[in-house]
Amino acid sequence: xxxxxxxxxxxxxxxxxxxxxxxxxxxxxxxxxxxxxxxxxxxxxxxxxxxxxxxxxxxxxxxxxxxxxxxxxx
Amino acid sequence: xxxxxxxxxxxxxxxxxxxxxxxxxxxxxxxxxxxxxxxxxxxxxxxxxxxxxxxxxxxxxxxxxxxxxxxxxxxxxxxxxxxxxxxxxxxxxxxxxxxxxxxxxxxxxxxxxxxxxxxxxxxxxxxxxxxxxxxxxxxxxxxxxxxxxxxxxxxxxxxxxxxxxxxxxxxxxxxxxxxxxxxxxxxxxxxxxxxxxxxxxxxxxxxxxxxxxxxxxxxxxxxxxxxxxxxxxxxxxxxxxxxxxxxxxxxxxxxxxxxxxxxxxxxxxxxxxxxxxxxxxxxxxxxxxxxxxxxxxxxxxxxxxxxxxxxxxxxxxxxxxxxxxxxxxxxxxxxxxxxxxxxxxxxxxxxxxxxxxxxxxxxxxxxxxxxxxxxxxxxxxxxxxxxxxxxxxxxxxxxxxxxxxxxxxxxxxxxxxxxxxxxxxxxxxxxxxxxxxxxxxxxxxxxxxxxxxxxxxxxxxxxxxxxxxxxxxxxxxxxxxxxxxxxxxxxxxxxxxxxxxxxxxxxxxxxxxxxxxxxxxxxxxxxxxxxxxxxxxxxxxxxxxxxxxxxxxxxxxxxxxxxxxxxxxxxxxxxxxx
Numbered sequence: 001x002x003x004x005x006x007x008x009x010x011x012x013x014x015x016x017x018x019x020x021x022x023x024x025x026x027x028x029x030x031x032x033x034x035x036x037x038x039x040x041x042x043x044x045x046x047x048x049x050x051x052x053x054x055x056x057x058x059x060x061x062x063x064x065x066x067x068x069x070x071x072x073x074x
Numbered sequence: 075x076x077x078x079x080x081x082x083x084x085x086x087x088x089x090x091x092x093x094x095x096x097x098x099x100x101x102x103x104x105x106x107x108x109x110x111x112x113x114x115x116x117x118x119x120x121x122x123x124x125x126x127x128x129x130x131x132x133x134x135x136x137x138x139x140x141x142x143x144x145x146x147x148x149x150x151x152x153x154x155x156x157x158x159x160x161x162x163x164x165x166x167x168x169x170x171x172x173x174x175x176x177x178x179x180x181x182x183x184x185x186x187x188x189x190x191x192x193x194x195x196x197x198x199x200x201x202x203x204x205x206x207x208x209x210x211x212x213x214x215x216x217x218x219x220x221x222x223x224x225x226x227x228x229x230x231x232x233x234x235x236x237x238x239x240x241x242x243x244x245x246x247x248x249x250x251x252x253x254x255x256x257x258x259x260x261x262x263x264x265x266x267x268x269x270x271x272x273x274x275x276x277x278x279x280x281x282x283x284x285x286x287x288x289x290x291x292x293x294x295x296x297x298x299x300x301x302x303x304x305x306x307x308x309x310x311x312x313x314x315x316x317x318x319x320x321x322x323x324x325x326x327x328x329x330x331x332x333x334x335x336x337x338x339x340x341x342x343x344x345x346x347x348x349x350x351x352x353x354x355x356x357x358x359x360x361x362x363x364x365x366x367x368x369x370x371x372x373x374x375x376x377x378x379x380x381x382x383x384x385x386x387x388x389x390x391x392x393x394x395x396x397x398x399x400x401x402x403x404x405x406x407x408x409x410x411x412x413x414x415x416x417x418x419x420x421x422x423x424x425x426x427x428x429x430x431x432x433x434x435x436x437x438x439x440x441x442x443x444x445x446x447x448x449x450x451x452x453x454x455x456x457x458x459x460x461x462x463x464x465x466x467x468x469x470x471x472x473x474x475x476x477x478x479x480x481x482x483x484x485x486x487x488x489x490x491x492x493x494x495x496x497x498x499x500x501x502x503x504x505x506x507x508x509x510x511x512x513x514x515x516x517x518x519x520x521x522x523x524x525x526x527x528x529x530x531x532x533x534x535x536x537x538x539x540x541x542x543x544x545x546x547x548x549x550x551x552x553x554x555x556x557x558x559x560x561x562x563x564x565x566x567x568x569x570x571x572x573x574x575x576x577x578x579x580x581x582x583x584x585x586x587x588x589x590x591x592x593x594x595x596x597x598x599x600x601x602x603x604x605x606x607x608x609x610x611x612x613x614x615x616x617x618x619x620x621x622x623x624x625x626x627x628x629x630x631x632x633x634x635x636x637x638x639x640x641x642x643x644x645x646x647x648x649x650x651x652x
Binding site: 003011013016017019020021023024027028031032035040041042043044045046048050051054055058 | 097100101104105108112115134137269272273276277280284288291292394428429430431432433434435438
């Protein structure tokens, strides 16, 4: 039984908790790299490359939950 | 009345704070796809009424706890309290700490066993078991009415924020939010509402945590921030939680510590966190008694961290927000903002988001706000659907229908509730003062309801008549005091017991008096009426109920152990920011 989503389902609620940040990380990381190559948005502290670092953080957080709670046979 | 525009190009008005880049739209669209998918995914697991209205009572303590705290973490609240932090300073954090933590722990440790073992489906359901049909009818009808109105207020607020920040058409935002929420709650009931609340909790942190991190870097740390605020506003009062509360005159909010401790920390907070079915419903979905006791403790631990993403941005805005010419930006109240074109206090969070977040991150922040609004609507409409089906339709209109019929009624009442909410949203759009009235209405019921429920749970001698008349008189007293202050502003000095009291103090003291009136009337009427036989109180009242063992053996499994840790951290935080 998958935790939180019901008796008959295979995907746990924690899988979804990881999936969304993982997908966001996959979107933000390449864009962050593009920005770090001299295309930063005109925001305060853009020299710290927040999009890149936040993208990496979301990717790692999401990947941990998706792998830990991936659907398994049986 | 505004109409829905069929053309995406027409969605953008001339005036807006910012615009979304394609990457931001991708982030936002992804969220909508996932939530709709979850609705369809869990539909097959919501066939019985227990599954639809209480998520099958199979949620773990972590899921119920995160959902419990998330149901309260709406965007209206986030933006409102960030604005309050700008206006009143760190005093706004009281609404997250003393105004929440003790009550959440009390719910988990003291009250949850009674809610849980009575097997009630709702708070009005508990009142029916303890005080009879009269108390249930008053509570269910007022709650059902209020939840659809609050859902509409949430809907309009989301639309307004999208219009101010992004220039979106009001009707577009209302309908896109309403249809999405109606689809996923109708399909998955409380289960999909809970899953989306847990997702929303993660999203809010993902979207908003960067603001205080980057803000504190820019301000040069907490000590520098305090010094800059003191220099900018000419006072140290904005960064102290307690030291300025000795007098109504000594703090920006115009409140006294007695109002914060007894009005907010005791009555309002306990009333909201222990009797508002919208939040209690999340904990009722727990899969066993220990999970039901642990869920509010887990929720309290996370609640303590929320000021980082709400209060800190409001304080940071006092020093880092600048006009295009480099001068310090001064935010103003809604009325002044409307007249002068300046930004209002409530725009603090979007302004800070725009300051630090470029394409991608901006979309994430906007998605977090949208998720917060939609979660608020879903919470209200799923609670409405449960109370309508169990405590109004099932109790008074059709008592003996098959279970399948009640599930169907739950799905249809979700759609109808959402349509009424849409109507309310348009009503609010045409008369903004209605929003204040709706929020005031909500406060009428909460404080006396807490008096009734807590006496019902802890005092065997409380009788049915006592509970009913106490609830009714407390509510009427609350409404009476509100009307008195509305008609004569000077009445505030009598309710708050000081000539220096500000409007914020009125809510705190009105709640305190209406609670006391409810308790006194309940006690007097109970002592004058025939006691309820103890045999009828089993499972409902302390002293007449044998609380079952929650299965905890080791110290670290005991909810009271974790509650003790949370309360110690709570005291430390209050001392640090004294």
